[in-house]
Amino acid sequence: MNCIIIDDEATARAIISQLCSNVDSLNVLEEFPNAIQAIKFLNQNPVDLIFLDIHMPEFTGFDFIETIKNPPKIILTTSDANFAIQAFEYECIVDYLVKPITLERFQKAIQKAESVLTKVAEPIVSEKEVATSGNHLYINIDRRLIKIDIPSIYLIEAKGDYIQVKTEDKNYTVHSTLKKIHEKLPEDLFLKVHRSFIINIKKIVDIEDNSVLIKKDVIPVSRSNRPELMKRLNLL
Amino acid sequence: MEQEQPNLSYIHNMSGGDKAFEQKLIDIIKLEFPQEKEVYYDNLVAKNFKQTAENVHKLKHKISILGLEKSYEIAVAFEENLLEGRTDLFQQFESILNTITNYLQKI
Numbered sequence: 001m002n003c004i005i006i007d008d009e010a011t012a013r014a015i016i017s018q019l020c021s022n023v024d025s026l027n028v029l030e031e032f033p034n035a036i037q038a039i040k041f042l043n044q045n046p047v048d049l050i051f052l053d054i055h056m057p058e059f060t061g062f063d064f065i066e067t068i069k070n071p072p073k074i075i076l077t078t079s080d081a082n083f084a085i086q087a088f089e090y091e092c093i094v095d096y097l098v099k100p101i102t103l104e105r106f107q108k109a110i111q112k113a114e115s116v117l118t119k120v121a122e123p124i125v126s127e128k129e130v131a132t133s134g135n136h137l138y139i140n141i142d143r144r145l146i147k148i149d150i151p152s153i154y155l156i157e158a159k160g161d162y163i164q165v166k167t168e169d170k171n172y173t174v175h176s177t178l179k180k181i182h183e184k185l186p187e188d189l190f191l192k193v194h195r196s197f198i199i200n201i202k203k204i205v206d207i208e209d210n211s212v213l214i215k216k217d218v219i220p221v222s223r224s225n226r227p228e229l230m231k232r233l234n235l236l
Numbered sequence: 237m238e239q240e241q242p243n244l245s246y247i248h249n250m251s252g253g254d255k256a257f258e259q260k261l262i263d264i265i266k267l268e269f270p271q272e273k274e275v276y277y278d279n280l281v282a283k284n285f286k287q288t289a290e291n292v293h294k295l296k297h298k299i300s301i302l303g304l305e306k307s308y309e310i311a312v313a314f315e316e317n318l319l320e321g322r323t324d325l326f327q328q329f330e331s332i333l334n335t336i337t338n339y340l341q342k343i
Contacts, residue, residue, distance in 0.1 A: 007295060010264050011301065014248065018257050055293055079296045100300045103250050 001117065002046070005079065006038045006064070007033040007053035012099065016051050016077065017105045025114065035064035046164055046173035047072050049113050052147075054078040064115075065090055070141060073116055075109050077101065080119055082218035131156040137184060139165065139174045146172065150191070155214050166217070193221045193229055201232055238302060242302035242339040246248070258339055266340050273333055280323070289318035299332060302339070307332040 003026055007013045013031045018129070021025040032038040036059055052074050054061035061078075065071055071092040076083070078101045087096050094116045095109040108159060115222070137153070138145045148167055155166040158178045165172045165181070181192065182198055192198045193212065197219045205213040212219050221229060244258070251258045279331035292315040300308050310332060314325040 009297060012297060013262065014261050014264050015301075016256075018254070018261075019250065022252060055290065057290065079293060079300070094273050099297045100246055101250075103252070 001025055001113065002027050002029050002050040003051065004029050004038060004041065005051045006035055006061070007031075007051070008033050008056045009053070012053065012077065015101060017101060019101065020051075022103070023107070023110055026110065035059045035061070035067075039068060042068060044171075046159065046162065046171070048117055050074045051077055052176075054083055055080065062086070065092065073113055075113060081211050081222075115217070138179075139172055139176075140170060141174055148172070150185065151202075153185075153190075153201070154200045155219065156190075156198040166215075168199055191225070191229060191232060193219060193225045195222065201229075205235075209232075210226040239335050240304055240306050242304055242336060244343070245303050246301050262343060265298060265301070266318075269336060269340060270296075272298070272335070280326075284320050285318045285323075289315045292318060295333070298336065302336060304332065304336075307335075 003020065005013050005016050005020075005028060007016070007089065008221075017031060020028050026049075026076070030038075030041055031043060032041065034056060035052075039192070044110070052061045052064060054076055055078060062074060066185065071090075072138055073094045074090070074092050075089050076093055076096045077099060081098050083096075087093050094113045097105060097109055100172055131215070135150050137148045137150050139148060140146075148165065150165040152169065153165055154168065156178065157164045157166070159173070161175060162173050163176050163178055163181060165174060178192065178196070178198055182192060185198070188196050189200055189202060191201055199212060199214050199219060203214050207221075207229075210221050212221055212229070240321055244262075247258050251261070252266060260314055276288060276295060279285075279287040281289055292311055296308060296311045296315070299311050310325060310328050314329045317324050
C-alpha cells in the first residue's frame with residue numbers, strides 16, 4: 001500500500017514513518033507538515049492510504065477530507081480521543097489512532113486498512129472494472145461507474161494492482177490491469193510503448209530515442225515496442 | 237508533590253531496538269520542543285487562549301512520549317481550561333515544561 005503521512009509535528013511524522021517501516025506492505029511515498037502540500041501531491045500521485053493528523057493550524061484534518069474528491073482510505077492520528085465519533089461519519093476513515101501510537105495498535109489499524117482496501121478492490125461489475133460503450137469508457141472507482149471520453153485519455157500507467165488513467169480533465173486510479181484496459185481501447189489510437197505505459201498516439205508531442213513526450217509526461221519506450229510506434233507515426 | 241520524571245520507555249518500545257531511530261527521534265524532540273514551548277508562551281502572554289490551547293494540545297504528545305502520565309492529565313485539563321478562557325493550571329503546566337526542558341538537556 002502506497003501511503004503518505006500528514007502531520008504538522010515532526011516528532012509524530014518520524015514515529016509514524018518508523019512504524020510504517022516495520023510493515024512490509026507499506027510504502028511511505030512522502031511526509032507533509034501541512035495538508036495543502038499534500039493536496040498538491042495527491043493531484044499527481046495516487047495513494048492507497050493516508051495517515052492524517054486532525055489538529056493542524058489553519059487547515060485541519062477534517063478540512064482536508066472535505067476538500068479532496070474521492071479521498072483514499074485514511075487512518076486518523078490525534079492526541080484527542082474526543083473526535084472519534086465525528087471521524088467515523090466519513091466513509092474513507094478506516095481507523096483512529098490516539099497518540100502516542102503503540103506498535104500493537106498501529107498493526108491493528110494496518111490490518112483494518114488492508115481488509116477494507118481488499119474489499120474496495122473487488123469488482124462490482126464482474127470482470128468489468130473497465131467497460132466500453134461507443135466512444136466512452138466506464139471505470140469502476142469506489143463502487144461508482146465513471147464515464148470517460150476515450151479520445152480525452154492521453155496516458156495510462158500501471159501502478160501495482162492499479163492503473164492510472166490520465167485524461168485532459170482529470171486523472172483516475174482504478175483497480176485493473178493495463179492488459180484489460182488495452183483490450184477496451186481502439187487500436188488505431190492507443191499503443192503500449194512500455195510494460196507500464198499505454199499512450200494515445202495523437203497526443204504525442206515529440207519522440208526521442210527511447211522516450212516520448214505526452215503532454216508534460218516523458219514516457220519510456222521499450223526497444224521491442226519502438227518499431228511499432230515508428231510504423232504508426234505519420235513520418236515525413 | 238514531587239514532579240514525576242520523564243523516561244524513554246515509549247521510545248524504546250516502539251523503536252524495536254533501532255538505536256539510530258531512537259537517537260533521531262530524541263534529536264527531533266530536542267529541536268521541536270523548545271520551538272513549541274516558545275510559541276506557547278507567546279500566545280499565553282498575548283492572552284490568545286484558543287491558540288495557547290492548540291499549543292498545549294501539541295505539547296501533550298511529547299509529554300506522553302516521555303512517559304509523563306500524570307503530567308499528561310494535567311495538560312488535558314489545562315487545555316480545557318484555556319478553551320474556557322482560564323489559566324488555573326498554568327503553574328503546574330509550567331513545572332512540567334521545566335522538567336522536560338531539564339531532562340532534554342541531560343540526554
